[in-house]
Amino acid sequence: MSKTSRTLITMPKTASKGxxxxxxxxxxxxxxxxxxxxxxxxLIPRDIIRVFTCQYNGAEVFKADFFPAVGANPLLIxxxxxxxxxxLQFSWAGDDGYLATNQSQITVT
Amino acid sequence: xxxxxxxxVILVGLQLxxxxxxxLSAADPRQSSYQLMSTENKAMQDDPSLNPATFAILDGQSAxxxxxxxxxxxxxxxxxxxxxxxxxxxxxxxxxxDGKLTNLEGRINQCRVEKQKxxxxxxxxxxxxxxxxxxxxxSKGMPIQIMATPATQPYLEAGKRHFNQRIGQLxxxxxxxxxxxxxxxxxxxxxxxxxxxxxxxxxLEWQSVGSLQRRLRNCMIGVRAEPYAYGSKxxxxxxxxxxMRANGMPLEAPGVRP
Amino acid sequence: xxxxxxxxxxALGIIGLLPLQQAHATPEEAATAINSIIGANTxxxxxxxxxxxxxxxxxxLVTIKVSTDSPMSQSDYVKAIHLxxxxxxxxxxxxxxxxxxxGTANFTTRIRLADTQRVWAIAQMSDGSFYQTHADTLxxxxxxxxxxx
Numbered sequence: 001m002s003k004t005s006r007t008l009i010t011m012p013k014t015a016s017k018g019x020x021x022x023x024x025x026x027x028x029x030x031x032x033x034x035x036x037x038x039x040x041x042x043l044i045p046r047d048i049i050r051v052f053t054c055q056y057n058g059a060e061v062f063k064a065d066f067f068p069a070v071g072a073n074p075l076l077i078x079x080x081x082x083x084x085x086x087x088l089q090f091s092w093a094g095d096d097g098y099l100a101t102n103q104s105q106i107t108v109t
Numbered sequence: 110x111x112x113x114x115x116x117x118v119i120l121v122g123l124q125l126x127x128x129x130x131x132x133l134s135a136a137d138p139r140q141s142s143y144q145l146m147s148t149e150n151k152a153m154q155d156d157p158s159l160n161p162a163t164f165a166i167l168d169g170q171s172a173x174x175x176x177x178x179x180x181x182x183x184x185x186x187x188x189x190x191x192x193x194x195x196x197x198x199x200x201x202x203x204x205x206x207d208g209k210l211t212n213l214e215g216r217i218n219q220c221r222v223e224k225q226k227x228x229x230x231x232x233x234x235x236x237x238x239x240x241x242x243x244x245x246x247x248s249k250g251m252p253i254q255i256m257a258t259p260a261t262q263p264y265l266e267a268g269k270r271h272f273n274q275r276i277g278q279l280x281x282x283x284x285x286x287x288x289x290x291x292x293x294x295x296x297x298x299x300x301x302x303x304x305x306x307x308x309x310x311x312x313l314e315w316q317s318v319g320s321l322q323r324r325l326r327n328c329m330i331g332v333r334a335e336p337y338a339y340g341s342k343x344x345x346x347x348x349x350x351x352x353m354r355a356n357g358m359p360l361e362a363p364g365v366r367p
Numbered sequence: 368x369x370x371x372x373x374x375x376x377x378a379l380g381i382i383g384l385l386p387l388q389q390a391h392a393t394p395e396e397a398a399t400a401i402n403s404i405i406g407a408n409t410x411x412x413x414x415x416x417x418x419x420x421x422x423x424x425x426x427x428l429v430t431i432k433v434s435t436d437s438p439m440s441q442s443d444y445v446k447a448i449h450l451x452x453x454x455x456x457x458x459x460x461x462x463x464x465x466x467x468x469x470g471t472a473n474f475t476t477r478i479r480l481a482d483t484q485r486v487w488a489i490a491q492m493s494d495g496s497f498y499q500t501h502a503d504t505l506x507x508x509x510x511x512x513x514x515x516x
Binding site for chain 2: 422427428429430508
């Protein structure tokens with residue numbers, strides 16, 4: 001697996017103050033479990049994303065620890081309260097120095 | 110949100126409306142295997158923000174713009190905006206190109222070799238599949254439109270022979286499961302009619318995007334037959350027959366299947 | 368003759384090789400994983416719900432939804448939800464950590480389920496209490512597999 005890959009964030013661009021918004025975060029990653037074998041019987045080593053974090057204007061609001069049982073191209077749908085305008089920062093870190101980041105702006109009125 | 114991605118969403122959204130509009134009449138006994146999926150997997154197919162094949166589309170979108178070869182040509186150099194130039198294309202393949210029965214992968218490769226002057230992409234390579242996905246999604250919701258002509262007739266008949274031919278250690282033909290027993294259960298799962306409406310698909314079994322030919326080879330291995338090679342005459346003829354058999358059914362690409 | 372064939376197969380490493388089989392955790396190992404989450408605390412049923420299809424066509428990518436009853440206020444919110452499987456090679460699936468800024472402790476993800484089994488969701492509240500729920504599901508797989516048989 002390469003050191004980074006595509007990510008996709010789906011969330012509203014605007015919200016009213018106090019509104020609970022839904023965020024969909026999906027990342028392109030095989031999530032090799034470490035339990036599969038090649039046809040020759042050789043074990044394919046584990047290579048997964050281990051941590052996902054979401055920061056809202058620098059403060060961590062959501063985090064998830066991934067284990068090998070998380071499916072390929074991991075999807076997370078979670079919520080956040082829209083408080084102030086600013087940036088939501090997303091990051092995925094994993095085995096073999098894997099790191100992917102994405103961000104989304106939100107305007108809160 | 111990435112502007113490229115939002116374009117995909119709008120495109121898919123519009124074509125999804127078209128998809129519902131071109132539903133088959135009530136009398137048509139044909140059914141896409143989409144109907145056999147769980148609610149969750151249907152949602153996975155319908156929503157680009159959930160569909161793992163979306164990444165393949167985005168890769169294809171980038172590849173479309175990539176200038177290659179000594180002539181420094183990208184697909185976009187000749188074909189411009191794929192949303193316009195590639196609309197309907199995936200509904201018409203396989204077809205005869207310079208007298209040879211060619212599927213969409215073959216057509217992409219022909220362009221690469223002859224026009225861009227670069228090496229062809231191997232079947233099932235990430236690069237070829239992403240271009241295939243990107244081109245196919247431009248026809249999402251449109252009805253499959255294979256033209257039956259005197260020239261294609263022998264290929265169609267060959268494809269039909271392959272469909273009816275018993276093969277493999279299990280000595281089964283496509284027809285026996287997918288025509289005669291479609292809707293019945295095999296290992297607890299309903300047998301689909303096997304219409305290639307959604308290709309390329311993200312198959313959960315493969316955990317990746319794959320082509321119709323991969324799926325056909327998969328089936329051949331399933332009945333313990335030696336599968337035809339990728340890009341072979343036999344597989345392309347079978348593709349033609351299957352697409353013809355699904356004529357009029359809306360294209361769902363890129364699909365999700367279990 | 369039978370013995371000779373057995374010797375040959377053994378020599379080729381074929382005997383005892385069960386394709387597609389992998390070690391499965393047991394409900395006991397899952398319970399151990401849950402206990403290490405809960406520690407010395409007690410766990411009650413309720414306040415967390417799992418939405419998981421009862422029949423799954425392919426265990427490679429299973430959509431699972433978790434929801435909780437919680438005001439998600441500064442003083443009373445869900446700190447974490449842990450998903451644990453009884454019959455995967457490893458019991459832990461995913462752990463999600465929330466804050467009062469989360470709004471809800473509802474989330475959706477897609478997981479691997481190796482076999483028909485029970486999946487647990489353990490919710491850890493900000494006051495240190497634990498709640499749990501479970502869902503049972505039947506996992507089938509494709510009739511025509513691509514790999515060697």
